[in-house]
Amino acid sequence: MTTVVITGFGAITPLGEDAPSTWQSLLAGRSGVHTIDADWVQDLPVRFAGQVSTDLGQWISRVDARRMDRVSQLAVVAAREAWADAGLGLGEENTVDPDRLAVSVGTGIGGLVTTLDQWDIQREKGVRRMSPFTVPMLMANASAAQVGLMVGARAGIHAPVSACASSNEAIALGLNMLRLGEADVAVVGGSEAVIHAMPIGAFAQMQALSRRNDEPERASRPWDVDRDGFVIGEGAAIMVIETLESARARGARIYGTLAGAGISADSHDIVQPDPAGVGQVSAMVKALRSSGLQASDIKHVNAHGTSTPQGDVTEARSIRTALGDAADQAVVTSTKSMTGHLLGGAGALETFATVMALHDRIVPPTINLDNIEPDLGIDIATNQTRELPAGPLAALNNSFGFGGHNVAVAVTNENATDAR
Numbered sequence: 001m002t003t004v005v006i007t008g009f010g011a012i013t014p015l016g017e018d019a020p021s022t023w024q025s026l027l028a029g030r031s032g033v034h035t036i037d038a039d040w041v042q043d044l045p046v047r048f049a050g051q052v053s054t055d056l057g058q059w060i061s062r063v064d065a066r067r068m069d070r071v072s073q074l075a076v077v078a079a080r081e082a083w084a085d086a087g088l089g090l091g092e093e094n095t096v097d098p099d100r101l102a103v104s105v106g107t108g109i110g111g112l113v114t115t116l117d118q119w120d121i122q123r124e125k126g127v128r129r130m131s132p133f134t135v136p137m138l139m140a141n142a143s144a145a146q147v148g149l150m151v152g153a154r155a156g157i158h159a160p161v162s163a164c165a166s167s168n169e170a171i172a173l174g175l176n177m178l179r180l181g182e183a184d185v186a187v188v189g190g191s192e193a194v195i196h197a198m199p200i201g202a203f204a205q206m207q208a209l210s211r212r213n214d215e216p217e218r219a220s221r222p223w224d225v226d227r228d229g230f231v232i233g234e235g236a237a238i239m240v241i242e243t244l245e246s247a248r249a250r251g252a253r254i255y256g257t258l259a260g261a262g263i264s265a266d267s268h269d270i271v272q273p274d275p276a277g278v279g280q281v282s283a284m285v286k287a288l289r290s291s292g293l294q295a296s297d298i299k300h301v302n303a304h305g306t307s308t309p310q311g312d313v314t315e316a317r318s319i320r321t322a323l324g325d326a327a328d329q330a331v332v333t334s335t336k337s338m339t340g341h342l343l344g345g346a347g348a349l350e351t352f353a354t355v356m357a358l359h360d361r362i363v364p365p366t367i368n369l370d371n372i373e374p375d376l377g378i379d380i381a382t383n384q385t386r387e388l389p390a391g392p393l394a395a396l397n398n399s400f401g402f403g404g405h406n407v408a409v410a411v412t413n414e415n416a417t418d419a420r
Contacts, residue, residue: 001292002179005415007252008086008240009352010078010189014050014233014339018081022349023356026335026364027385031217033231033340040197045204048216049195050233050340067133068146069111074236074345075143075191076150079105082187083151086240087252094152095250102155102183103148104174105238106166106190108344108401111138113196143191144170147238155183161344163401164304166190167237168347168409172261174241184246189348191236200232206271210307220341221368222305222334223312223380230306233340237349244415254417256355259293259394259410262286266404273311273400277318283406284322284396291410293394295326300363300388300395301378302354305334306341313373315398320377330395331388333381337367347399351409354397358413361388 011018014032015025025032033050041047052074056065059077068076080090088096114137121129136142141159148157156177160169167190174188203209210229212219220231241258264282268274288295301323304315320327335353342349357363363386372382394412399405 003244003415004175004178004241004258005244005247006239006241006255006258006355007247008082009255010081010085011235011237011349011352012052012054012074012077013235013349014052017054019085019352023353026338026353027362029338029365029367029383031338031367033216033219035216036195044197044200046200046209046211047213048219048231050231051195052235067137069114069137069142070193071107071111071191072143072146074193075105075238076146078189078191078236078238079147079150079187082238082240088240090150096185098152098154100155100184101151101153102174102177102186103144103151103153104158104160104170104186104188105144105147106160106170106344107140107143107192108161108163108166109192109194110140111142112194112199114138116196116198147187151187153187162405163403164341164343164346165399165401165405165407166344166347168351168397168399168407169263171348171351171409172263172407175258175261178241178243185240185242187238187240189236189238190345192343192345193234194343195232195234203232208308218368220307220337222307222337222366223316223373223376224369225371225373227307227309227312230308231340233342235342235349236345237352239348239352254415255359256416257412257414259412260287260291261410262290262408264406266406268404271402273314275310275314277314277321279404279406280315280318280398280400281322283408284318284398287396287408287410293410295323297394298323298326298330298396299393300354300357301330301332302350302395302397303332303334304398304400305336307336316376316378327378330379331363331381331386332378333363334366335364347397347407351397351411354395355411357388358393358395358411359416363388
C-alpha cells in the first residue's frame with residue numbers, strides 16, 4: 001500500500017497565528033478562550049469563545065477580504081503556511097504537477113457570517129446593496145476552492161461537510177486519493193468561523209454550551225465532573241500530505257506518516273452520540289485496520305473530548321473498548337480544553353497536535369481537569385504534559401459530529417525527520 005507522509009503544517013487558532021506558536025501554547029497549557037469583546041454579546045447567555053485574535057489583514061488583502069468569508073480567509077492563511085512549510089512555492093515557483101495535486105478542506109457550517117450579514121443588508125437596505133460575491137463567499141466549498149486556486153490544484157478539490165468530523169474526513173479523503181493513485185500531493189484540513197450571535201444563541205438554546213461567563217478560561221473542561229458544555233472556537237489547520245516517494249524525491253522534511261483512517265456512522269440521533277459508542281469504536285477499529293496497526297501500537301489518543309456531560313463518558317468507554325487492555329498504555333488528552341471546539345476545523349487542528357506529540361514525544365495536557373469523572377478506564381494527561389517512550393509510536397485522533405459522523409485518523413512517527 002502507498003505510504004503517505006506529512007510534510008507541511010499551517011494553523012491559525014485561538015492559541016497562535018501559526019503552527020509553531022499554537023503547538024507551544026498547547027504544551028504550555030494555555031487557554032485561548034476569553035470573553036468576546038463586542039456589544040452584540042451582552043444579551044446572550046454565553047459571552048465567550050475561542051477566538052483568533054490575529055489581524056488577518058497582514059496576509060489577506062482588502063480586495064480579497066471583501067471576496068472571502070472569514071472561514072475562507074483562515075483556511076487560506078493556514079494553507080499558505082503549510083505550503084511554505086512543506087518547501088513548496090506558489091505561482092511560477094510551484095513545481096508540483098497541478099494534475100497530480102489535490103485539495104480536501106472541510107467545514108461544518110461554512111460562510112455563515114456572510115449569510116447572516118447579507119440577509120441583514122438585504123432586509124434593511126435592499127437587494128442592490130448586497131455583495132455580488134455573496135454566493136461564492138457563503139458556499140460550504142468556498143474554503144476548499146480558495147485553497148485550490150492558491151496552489152493550482154487540478155486533481156480534485158473536495159469539501160467534506162460532516163459537522164465536527166468534517167476536517168478529519170477531509171484528511172481521510174486526501175489519504176485515500178493518494179493511496180488510489182489519483183494524486184501525489186494533497187492539501188488537507190479544515191476551517192471554521194462562526195463567532196456570531198445567532199450560532200452562539202442557537203447552541204446555547206440546545207443547552208450544549210458552557211455558561212461559565214465569569215471564568216471563560218476554565219469553561220472547557222473535558223472529563224471533569226463539573227463540565228457543563230463545550231466552548232465555540234474558530235480557526236483553521238491545514239497540512240500537506242504526499243506519497244513517500246514524492247517527499248523523498250524532493251528531499252522534503254517529514255513530520256510523520258498518515259497511516260490510516262476509519263469512518264463510520266451512528267444512525268442513532270441527530271445530536272446525541274450512541275451511548276453504547278458502537279460507531280465510535282467502529283471508526284477506531286477501522287483506522288487500525290486501515291493502517292496495519294494493532295491496538296498495542298497506540299501510545300496516544302487525542303480525543304474528541306468536547307466537555308459535554310454525555311459525550312465525554314461515551315468516548316472514554318469507546319476508547320477502552322476499541323483498544324482493550326492496550327488502553328492502559330495510551331495517554332489520552334483533549335486539546336479542546338485549551339482551544340475550545342473549532343467544529344468543522346477541530347479534527348485537523350487535533351491531527352496536527354497528534355502528529356507533533358509523536359514527533360516531539362510529548363503529549364499536551366488536558367487543562368481545567370480538577371475532579372476527574374470516575375471509572376473512565378483511560379489514562380488522561382491531566383493538567384500537565386506527559387512524555388512518550390522511545391521507539392516507534394502510533395496514535396489516534398478522534399472526531400465525532402452531529403448527525404452521528406465518526407472519523408478516527410491514525411498516525412505514526414515512522415519516516416519522520418527533523419522538525420521545522
